[in-house]
Amino acid sequence: MAPVSDKTNNGLIGILPVLLAAALFAFFAAQIPAIAAGEVLRWSMPWFPSQGIELAFLLDGLSLTFALLISGIGTLVLLYSDSYLAGHPQYARFALFLTSFLLAMLGLVLADDLILLFVFWELTTLTSYLLIGFSHEAEKSRRNALQALFVTGAGGLAFLAGLILMGFAAGSTSISEIIAADELRDHAAYTGILVLVFAGALTKSAQVPVHFWLPNAMAAPTPVSAFLHSATMVKAGIYLLARMHPALSGTPGWIWTLTILGAATAVFASLQSLRQTDLKQALAYTTLMALGTLTLLLGQDSGYAMTAFATFLIVHSLYKAALFLVVGNIDAATGTREVAQLGGLGRSMTLTAGAAALAALSMAGAPPFLGFIGKELKYAGALAADAPVLVAGALVLANALMFAVAGVVALRPFWLGSAADLPRAPKERSWRMLAGPVVLGVAGTLFGIFPGPLQQALVTPTVAALTGDAANAAELTLWHGVNLPLLLSLATFALGLALYAGHRPLRAGLAHTLGMLPDLDRGWDRFLDGLKGFAEWQAARIQSGKLSFYLAATFGTVAGALLVTMLARGLPLPAFTLDGFSWAPAAVAALMLAGGVLVLLTRSRITAIAGLGTSGIAISLVFLIYGAPDVAITQLLVETLVVVLVAVALLKLPRLPAPRFRPGAAVISVAVGASVSLMLLSVLGQPLDLSLTSYFEAASYPDAHGRNIVNVILVDFRAIDTFGEIAVVAIAALSALALLRGTKGRTR
Amino acid sequence: MTSFGLNVLLAIAWIALTGTVTLANFVIGALLGYVVICVIQPMLGPSRYPARALAWGRLLPLFLWELLISSIEVARDILRPRSHAHPAILEMPLTVRSDEGILLVTNLISLTPGTLSLDVSEDRKTLTIHAMFASDPEALIASLKSGIERWVIDAVEDFT
């Protein structure tokens, strides 16, 4: 992304977040002595006590390492962004999101409660979504942001299930308690927990085969990529695995899953990386490679592997952030990131070039950089693994490829070729954009030459957090004599040089070979299309827009549910007798039915109304016969009013379509009718408790001063029913009025 | 309807005063109200209400009797195996002029043997009738005019 205006920074909005991050870094740095001394700092307050969830934070070697990387690199990235996006109209939001992201990430690595951890986990997902989609007007940004959100969100939900399960299994969601109790491996839910936690961690850390979202996350502005890829987001999954390492590791499930996935990711990613021509894409794949390596290491248990993990974690963060920022500088200076176009930048961008060289050499694992130490430790860890050949082989191949990529990405553009074909004449960037690469590059170099303080301050405490014992930490040193790791290192350089020399033909070959693998990125599009297609298909079936379908489905459900329940739960039916049968009510009931049937069969509207009227009259006769004059009168009045209103409405309504026999409707309606009859018969077979009625009869006159018990019920005993009832009538009238007056209506 | 409304009001007031909500009591109230209105008539301005009410009372028995006769006649025809009817739609010139008079004439005709009022023309001068036994239309119309219409004019329009 090119600078948006000729401003060089964003003023207060630009600098405040930097200060905040720097302050955080300082704070965490101040904790180093305590942590180095083997202390573990814990702070907590109740948050959701009824669910046993605390706002609990824990600072040990592992979280301190992460916290320092996050806040330190965060400071540099924010400083860099201030210049990179100088004058951008949405810089305030950008800074807000980036700072939030930083804080969420800090929260994640400090949380000492599974649910709290998840809260921050999801917050990083959400804020990274907003950051990846920062160039929101570009379709691709939006797509890639969604992809990242969806994939990591999916993993996150699985992760949540795993956390809940873990909470149940351990009886607590406090991470330190779970680790201290150390009972999970024997729990019945262990495998489930493992699967679910892996699902969360591996999607977040973009392991094969759910890696595809990470390179696409490059849609974000470069400083975001630098941050996302070096110290944050993708490391969240790694952090999680590391954090749970004491509680979950050591089982075959843990070892083999992480080893195989890590190895596959590392190799696959480094091959992909070599294949890329866009600097940023190439770097993105190297991130994958690093993540694979870290995963692979976490699969192991040895002190070497853990030390290697702790060291490589730092190594990678330093060089990766530096290189991304370098690429940002190149992009900003030249307007391109295409390898083929770039060359000879070393002369015009000396500081950038220098920083790039330091970072690249660390990445390549060359001595005396920290990368070299990291690599040696990796090999030592590999040799201590359960499958040394597999682990070491994967690492050698991956590191050699890294070596080649480092050459292609970070050295070649500066020191080879010429700046001839560039869109813009390259020029060194402002100090804000140089601070990051330079500080990080130099740090990688200094820690390589003087590894002692790093070992003391961070690596050993991290190993202690991972294994429970600081004594497990291996020594960080450039020279440890001629041994197998050194030999492997030399082999790596040789292979790396060969790969670099042949990287052009190799690229073509790789492109061909990798092209034959299923393209999961395109698969994502197909998944979304499929999802949408299925959703549309489903919606069109269910929400068809056809009233007749809705009605049939509704009544069908009603009849089905009732009849099935009758069969399944048994409906008591009394013996049917004709005791007390009387012809007059029977005749009236027949008339009632006849009226209904008449409505059914006719296509004459007036006949239908008359049929309704007949049915209504018959029902009111039933009320009359069985001692309900009030109801009979009301029924008559209402029925009449129905007839009157329909007669008025019919003046403008069309004729009825001819009735035709609809077998489906007939089945449904008979089923509904039958279930109604059966239920009613069953109810009538039960004794009825008449105590309410008896009370009303006794209290009506003495207490409520009325002789018409029905009316007393309506206006006194149950007056609130009647109040609601008249509200219905009043609102029906108001609504009808509004409907009639409020619509002009098409004149027909 | 001023007098009428007043009468109703008075009747209700009576019920409220006596506290007995029965039909009988209402009738008492209405009658009382009627008397009161008659008394206060000069204050209310000219009204035909008292006289008209009396006329209604005289016409009621007539209605009932005519109804019975006409029903028997129609019933006979219904029960006969073959209808002897000579249906026709006729027009009868109206002499009666007042709204109430026309209403009474049409209603009475409808309740009289074999005749049914269908409509009054817009100029109120002709009444359309359906007759069931109209073998001699002129005679039928003449008898209606001399019978029912005469009664109505005597009973109602004399007071106007």
Next chain:
Amino acid sequence: MTAFLDAVVTGGLALVVLALAMAFVRLWRGPSLPDRVVALDMMTMAMVAFGGLAAIRFDTPQVLDVSLVLALVAFLATVALARFAERNVAGEDNND
């Protein structure tokens, strides 16, 4: 109530119900719209009679109130339907 009166009332009810039924047949058959209105009118008349008989049968004069209201509102329904029939000049319902 004596057995005699009871028998008369029962017979009366039977005849009234018969009238209701015959009116309903006319209602069903039509053929013209006014025919059906007439039939409905007749049914309400029969119901008034039914109310009177029911009052005697159950010894509850309050049932007459039903007849009273019926006499009132039946008229309204008839007027509304007749009005519909009159405006419906297109002659719908004359021959279904």
Next chain:
Amino acid sequence: MSWLLVAPLMLPFATAIAAYLAKGRAAGRWISIAGSALLLVAATLLLVEVNAQGVVAGQMGGWGAPFGITLVADRLSAVMVLITAIIALAVSVYALADIDTRLEQLGYHAIFNVLIAGVIGAFVTGDLFNLYVWFEVMLIASFGLLVLGGSPEQIDGGVKYVALNLIATVLFLAGVGLLYGATGTLNMADLSRAVEGVDPGLLSVIAMMFLLAFGMKAAVFPLFFWLPAAYHTPAFSVSAVFAGLLTKVGVYALIRCFTLIFDHDIGYTHQILLWVAGLTMITGVLGAAAQSDIRKILSFHIVSQIGYMVMGLALMTPLALVGTVFYLVHHIVVKANLFLIAGAVQRLAGSTELSRIGGLYKSAPLLALLFIIPAFSLAGFPPLSGFWAKFLLVKAAIGVEGWVIAGVALVVGLLTIYSMTKIWAAAFWSPHPEGRDTSLSQLSASDRRGLLLPIAGLAVITMVIGMAPDPFARFAEAAAADLLDPAAYVSAVLGEEQ
């Protein structure tokens, strides 16, 4: 005591009458706002009392239970009343900018307030037939509001809404009749004891009747057609209050009846509820995925979210019911708010059809922020209310090894993200296809206030619940405990010592 129950029920009626008689003047809208504010006060007082005392019951007309009608509020009722009052106030304020004079003159404020009264009546009544009455009050008012204005879409949606809802009405009515015929009583507390004398098979069938009736009101699978057919058609204020409250009354009724009365055959009835819950979640969320209009998307999401609430009821464990209660409250606030936001989107961008809008992220960042809060809350992102709601339910499901339903709940959450980001990407991130000016400044200051104040207020509630879930969950816990052990409810209603 009983006046605490009567006040929230009768205040909206008084407001409705006053607003109607004042129609044609601006007074109506201010009466409505003032009435809603008073309602909020009354609802708060009720909640405070209930929280202090457990269950508050009052016998209307002074006729003792089970003879007269009892109004009764336990914690669930009280919180539902309060949340109703909050929505009523928010929507009343929103109506200032959303409802034009024409609709006001057609009686908008009166019908709206009667709707609120119906909803509250349903929450506070302790009588089954009276519940039917309040359902109808609510229903008829919803009819009126739905078609107020009378556009062809409204009429079309209204026809389907009316046609299908009336079926539920008749089912409910018949169910009440049958239950009365089997037990001889209507008072729900009394019913909870009287059903013990009824044949269990018959009772299960009657329970099914209520499940169907309330299920339809709650818009569960496969009875939800009326909702997506209609909710996108009325004025935004109206769809917001519908979205927030109406289906939840169905859910409330399900909860009330299936914890208090129909708990004799949980192995059958609640198993069915569980199936219904799962299918409702899935069909709803897929339906949403197929839509391209904001309100249609949101409508289908109502359906899908109802599934979660029913799921808690179906699991019937203390934690599950806590989840359901929590979900109810959360969902009402969030869903109503999203519809309000849809209205603001319409005002600024000219449509709610995703392909025809955009640019709001750039031009109206405040609205963007206000959207993202409820949207991600709906999708269950922490630390917003929806996260805890989902968390509690999933935890409850996992706690009883309901793996499938837990999985469904999680996957549906993911698909919810898909829909919410679809709206976000189309309405906010992508540029407006016609390059229209979508900034908030094109609205008058008063319209801006009217639109944004309620939206912001509801967003704050979502966040507060999310940030400090404990008091809410504690309350929900107490509410769930009330539901699972109705003894206190029964004795408060029937006026006996426990």
Next chain:
Amino acid sequence: MEPFFAIAVGGLAAAAVYLMLSGELLRYIFGLVLLSNAANLAIFVSGRLTPGAPPLIPEGAYAPAGTVANALPQALVLTAIVIGFGLFAFALVLTFRAWTTLGTLEGDDMRVAEPKVTK
């Protein structure tokens, strides 16, 4: 007599549902009226039937003389009838409006709110 009415109510409900299922609004409305009647009758019958004897207290007495019809279901039915009328009236007006606005009474032809998906 109650079982007989139980069957009659079922028959009426069946006719009503068949009408409502037609998807044509006028028939739907007619069906709705019948269905409401069936539901009301169901409540009435559920409260058991007592011929004659309306629940009225004679003058001078403090309670009904002898057995009278069950008053409670009567009150419920009355309320239900009135509510049903309100709903019916609105449905009728809506039907009328549907015709003037949408030009059809066939529910399946009403595709304004849920247009056919054209692909």
Next chain:
Amino acid sequence: MNSLILSVATRYLTGLLLVFSIYLLLRGHNEPGGGFIGGLTGATGFILQAMANGTDRAREALRLPPEVLAMLGLGAALLAGLMSALTGDAFLTGQWLFLGAEDGGKGLPLSSVLVFDIGVYLVVFGAVLTLVFEMEEHI
């Protein structure tokens, strides 16, 4: 519609129905009748007016718009319910005043229950007329 016969008859019927409806309302507490039945009967009279002479005439006779009458009725019912607040009773508790009560009779009953029923009457009366008038006018 312009039927002279109907028009003239309606003049009498409307008054008759109105009186009758009030009668039904007042005695409803003791005999069949009450607010709903009364209100509907009263409305019948004005519906006849509207059909015979047009809604304008019927509206004129009513003076207040029917929908306002309905809302006033709702208000009356609400007030009837609230009257019990004065005596500290529960909502909708009947408040009775028997004027001149003596042995064997309760005297003239005036009660909040009657006010409530009058509210019912007005709502039904107003609502039904609203429905009919509006439909008449818009069809």
Next chain:
Amino acid sequence: MTEMITALLIAVGALFAAIGGLGLLRLPDVLMRMHASTKIGTLASSLITVAAAVHFGTAEVWIRAVAIVVLLLLTAPIAAHMIGRAAVTTRVPLWRTPPHDEVDKD
């Protein structure tokens, strides 16, 4: 005596009712059927109503009965007029074309 009068009124009234129903079935056109329903129906119901009044004999019942009869007498002819007019204006086919049909010309 009262009982005899009651029985007589009922018998006549019920008989008329049945005849009226039969007339509605048998008579050939709508206007003629109206003669049956309007006249006979009104009479039948009036007679039975009066029978009830005679049976109970109280003033209250008598007043109610009279009210019913008056109402029927007032409304039945008007109803008949409305229906008849509708039948004529909509040109319902009449049995045996009337010789002096002058309404039909408009």
